[in-house]
Amino acid sequence: MIKHLAILAPGLLGSSVARAARERGQAGRITVWARRPEVREALRGQPWVDAVAETPIAAVAEASLVVLAAPVDRIIALDQEIAPGLAAGAIVTDVGSVKGPICAAAAQHPRPPGACFIGSHPMAGSEKTGWEHGLSGLFEQRVCFVTPAENTPGAALLLLENFWRALGAKVVVAAPAKHDEIVAHISHLPQAVATSLACTLGNQDGDWRHLAGNGLRDTTRIAAGDATMWVEIFQQNRDAVLQALTRQEEEFSAFRLALERSDWAAIRARLERGKAWRDGFRT
Amino acid sequence: MIKHLAILAPGLLGSSVARAARERGQAGRITVWARRPEVREALRGQPWVDAVAETPIAAVAEASLVVLAAPVDRIIALDQEIAPGLAAGAIVTDVGSVKGPICAAAAQHPRPPGACFIGSHPMAGSEKTGWEHGLSGLFEQRVCFVTPAENTPGAALLLLENFWRALGAKVVVAAPAKHDEIVAHISHLPQAVATSLACTLGNQDGDWRHLAGNGLRDTTRIAAGDATMWVEIFQQNRDAVLQALTRQEEEFSAFRLALERSDWAAIRARLERGKAWRDGFRT
Numbered sequence: 215m216i217k218h219l220a221i222l223a224p225g226l227l228g229s230s231v232a233r234a235a236r237e238r239g240q241a242g243r244i245t246v247w248a249r250r251p252e253v254r255e256a257l258r259g260q261p262w263v264d265a266v267a268e269t270p271i272a273a274v275a276e277a278s279l280v281v282l283a284a285p286v287d288r289i290i291a292l293d294q295e296i297a298p299g300l301a302a303g304a305i306v307t308d309v310g311s312v313k314g315p316i317c318a319a320a321a322q323h324p325r326p327p328g329a330c331f332i333g334s335h336p337m338a339g340s341e342k343t344g345w346e347h348g349l350s351g352l353f354e355q356r357v358c359f360v361t362p363a364e365n366t367p368g369a370a371l372l373l374l375e376n377f378w379r380a381l382g383a384k385v386v387v388a389a390p391a392k393h394d395e396i397v398a399h400i401s402h403l404p405q406a407v408a409t410s411l412a413c414t415l416g417n418q419d420g421d422w423r424h425l426a427g428n429g430l431r432d433t434t435r436i437a438a439g440d441a442t443m444w445v446e447i448f449q450q451n452r453d454a455v456l457q458a459l460t461r462q463e464e465e466f467s468a469f470r471l472a473l474e475r476s477d478w479a480a481i482r483a484r485l486e487r488g489k490a491w492r493d494g495f496r497t
Numbered sequence: 498m499i500k501h502l503a504i505l506a507p508g509l510l511g512s513s514v515a516r517a518a519r520e521r522g523q524a525g526r527i528t529v530w531a532r533r534p535e536v537r538e539a540l541r542g543q544p545w546v547d548a549v550a551e552t553p554i555a556a557v558a559e560a561s562l563v564v565l566a567a568p569v570d571r572i573i574a575l576d577q578e579i580a581p582g583l584a585a586g587a588i589v590t591d592v593g594s595v596k597g598p599i600c601a602a603a604a605q606h607p608r609p610p611g612a613c614f615i616g617s618h619p620m621a622g623s624e625k626t627g628w629e630h631g632l633s634g635l636f637e638q639r640v641c642f643v644t645p646a647e648n649t650p651g652a653a654l655l656l657l658e659n660f661w662r663a664l665g666a667k668v669v670v671a672a673p674a675k676h677d678e679i680v681a682h683i684s685h686l687p688q689a690v691a692t693s694l695a696c697t698l699g700n701q702d703g704d705w706r707h708l709a710g711n712g713l714r715d716t717t718r719i720a721a722g723d724a725t726m727w728v729e730i731f732q733q734n735r736d737a738v739l740q741a742l743t744r745q746e747e748e749f750s751a752f753r754l755a756l757e758r759s760d761w762a763a764i765r766a767r768l769e770r771g772k773a774w775r776d777g778f779r780t
Contacts (some may be wrong), residue, residue: 240618241629303701308698308717335507336706337709337710338710339710356710357707357708357709357710359708373715374512386708396702396705396708399697399698399705400699400705400706400708400709400713401693401696401709401710401712401713403697403698404694404712404716404717405712406749406752406753406756407694407716407766408712408716408771409752409767409771409772410743410745410748410749410752410767410771411686411687411690411748411771412770412771412772412774412775413767413771413774414682414686414741414744414745414746414748415682415683415686415774416770416771416773416774417744417748418682419679420774421778422679422682422683423530423683423774423777423778424640424778424779425620425640425642425669425679425683426620426640426683426684427620427621427622427639427640427684428681429684429687429688429718429719430684430687430717431720431778432715432718432719433690433691433715433716433719434535434687434771434774434775435688435712435715435716435775436712436715436716437771437772437774437775438760438772438775438776439768439772440772441765441768441769442746442765443770444764445761445764445765445768448659448756448761448764449761451725452756452759455756456753456756456757458697459752459753459756460753461697461700461750462693462694462697463746463749463750463753465693465696465697465700466689466690466693466696466742466745466746466749467746469689469692469693469742470689470739470742470743470746471732472740473525473689473735474739474741476732476735478728478731481728482724482725482728484692484693484696485692485722485724485727485728485773486698486724487695487696487699488691488692488693488694488695488696488717488720489692489695489720489721489722489723489724490699491695491698491699491703491706491717491720492695492718492721493695493721494701494706495706495707495714496707
């Protein structure tokens with residue numbers, strides 16, 4: 215259990231962390247801070263909020279665990295601002311979708327003795343955004359990456375792992391760069407594929423989409439994601455995503471070329487390879 | 498209501514047509530034929546089967562509507578075999594995913610007076626195959642293309658449209674070539690995209706898939722489809738699919754190039770364009 219949990223800039227994920235920690239008795243006290251005054255006002259009186267701070271520094275002063283729930287491009291600046299004001303031994307984490315740049319920058323921020331930054335990335339979300347839509351069960355059975363640095367104290371890492379597990383998540387520990395390579399392939403590449411497919415179809419007759427079965431619906435579902443959030447993710451993880459996109463481009467071009475050559479053995483081999491991979495998903 | 502319905506080579510779709518027609522009182526008598534003797538034996542006694550014929554010709558002799566439910570690469574040969582043995586005025590249709598080659602070939606088969614072929618393509622299916630898995634509700638609220646030729650009698654077209662509507666389908670009438678262009682984009686292209694994405698990920702660490710959220714799961718779901726069925730579809734609709742694949746390749750390459758150039762305005766425009774298209778789906 216965390217004695218004092220601080221959530222900075224709670225949106226969907228941050229408020230879900232607070233709700234889950236409160237419901238599961240994992241935080242003694244929960245302090246939040248939000249940038250906009252009207253949000254701070256609205257947060258007062260939420261059952262998962264004990265105190266609303268006026269500044270980030272004030273929010274973290276006595277916290278043993280700080281969660282930076284801001285969008286991915288504002289996490290570094292927020293960590294820089296709060297790092298000197300942390301309590302000794304405090305752990306700071308975030309919920310950003312990219313970890314390399316954030317963890318590298320955070321390692322340069324001066325902190326009090328024993329305080330440290332360890333990245334987190336809970337693979338949970340919703341088409342909805344905003345703290346109002348947070349859910350205490352959002353992390354149940356979902357993967358949560360925890361990305362320590364080489365010099366992260368073992369006790370701090372264990373505490374953060376146990377916190378996410380207590381919220382229901384399946385914790386996966388990976389170095390920040392490995393995390394970014396993995397999510398470039400399993401999350402950011404599918405987004406680029408779904409967006410491109412939606413764009414290709416968007417260039418055709420708009421009524422065609424209403425004739426489609428569930429296949430097109432499923433294959434393009436994530437194309438409806440928030441554009442601003444995804445631009446930030448692609449900015450932050452550009453290099454790893456570029457590699458994943460290049461690999462996909464090669465696979466797709468090879469499929470097209472096989473079709474052009476009427477090479478049915480090659481088409482069959484690709485269909486079977488894709489099926490074997492997809493059938494290997496745990497249900 | 499159809500006086501006498503014949504279903505040739507019933508699999509998932511064919512048996513679903515028979516079940517739906519029986520349940521909704523749309524067929525007076527239902528005769529089936531299957532190629533394998535053990536399947537013919539198993540079909541005897543099904544509540545949606547009144548008679549099992551030993552040959553295709555015997556099955557269609559007295560039928561007013563014949564449904565060729567064979568795989569897409571065997572429909573033409575089956576139609577050629579039964580066409581001369583049809584009753585006068587009989588309508589033949591199929592349930593194949595590609596319509597141009599089938600409708601063109603069927604137009605050349607000699608038939609008795611008033612008999613005709615009109616293609617059908619119900620956009621319904623299942624990961625399962627085989628007549629045992631047919632469902633009487635399979636066509637409810639699903640699109641069913643009906644693809645007449647220029648000289649198709651209006652009364653025959655209307656009868657076929659009404660038959661599919663009575664089974665719960667939303668009927669869309671289109672020329673065979675237009676149908677093939679549409680499904681190349683809304684069905685066959687998504688299959689090639691999902692298969693290629695699955696292949697790209699299959700080249701990486703196999704454990705990564707277990708870390709993915711629902712996005713990757715949805716985007717690749719149809720990659721688990723039957724390889725044999727899809728090879729036949731790609732063979733039959735090669736030219737239209739090739740055009741759709743080329744368009745997708747251009748969109749995806751442009752996305753990759755924008756990322757390579759860190760052209761965030763272009764990335765944002767693509768994300769927004771894809772989102773606008775996907776948000777336009779009727780729920």
